[in-house]
Amino acid sequence: MIPTKMVIASHNQKKVEEMRRILEQAGLEIEILGTDSFPDLQDVEETGSTFAANAMLKAKYVSNETGLPAVADDSGLCVDALNGMPGILSARWAGQHGNDHANLELLLAQIAHIPRKRRGASFVCAVAYCEPGGREFIVEGSMNGEIIDSPRGAHGFGYDPIFVPMGQSVTSAQLTAEEKDVISHRGHALKAFIRELSAG
């Protein structure tokens, strides 16, 4: 059954906007709340070793604290030449949580000597859902592409400016929100989420 209210369990405003946009676009008739409506919520320590585990930690915590269904995303960029890292450490790759500029610059410096043919990468997104005393599930989505030498574009966030999705000639940060949602890891994961939510 589709709930009437749901909390998006994230303090990242850019991510909340993107999730809200995709969910509303799908025509779900759910009142979607941000964590800003619940000032007592703490940051959840992301101690899991996978996107899925960390997403579920966040969804469970927010659902328990608010008594409402909660949906959480954990996502990141997995770079082939870095054995899949930054991965779950994407948001704190340069050491400080959420410094998009520092994270991106560090990544570019680390792969500066890596030849173009070994620049493959994937964005991965796990979406976890948790209802108080009810359903729990996790879905995932991904987007393949490659890392370029310097940032291009002003949309999106995180590593978008250095990632060219497969089949595109521009970076994720040069796509409009609507173009990005159609092909993005988060778009794919949230579409799977909506299917699962509607089927349950």
Place this chain on the structure above:
Amino acid sequence: MIPTKMVIASHNQKKVEEMRRILEQAGLEIEILGTDSFPDLQDVEETGSTFAANAMLKAKYVSNETGLPAVADDSGLCVDALNGMPGILSARWAGQHGNDHANLELLLAQIAHIPRKRRGASFVCAVAYCEPGGREFIVEGSMNGEIIDSPRGAHGFGYDPIFVPMGQSVTSAQLTAEEKDVISHRGHALKAFIRELSAG
């Protein structure tokens, strides 16, 4: 046949010292030259995707340029929670080649939230040997252990101050040179190198 002269193909003085020490300790009667004896040698771009490939790139270049047998090491720290990275990027993890302090501080920040039980890591060393028109071979050595929260000790170099070898209570940087050589990745690789060199 054991050559009478050999060049250590590295511009890293700490590494050259350690290699020279281990080779001399083994009683090899070889005149060991550093790259400082050959001022025309360039830095070799490490374009390989493994320690072994990068070590061989360096050994071949120096052997070709000097007309002498050359031995090169490529080594690094492989951290489980970082899917085996920094790995071949160990020396430039923070973006700038050879900044030990920045590399180590970045690594500590990246794994700050990783629980103790997932702090496993290995130092890995590949040693490549190349004779002009003669033999070529590669051997490897490794040392398992775990990463601690803050640096301890003043010996060694690189990530030694944050790495506690398995079975030890101190970091690699708190061991004496002689203690380190017995258990280290470079010690193991160079012992294998000497066996192979003597057998050929």
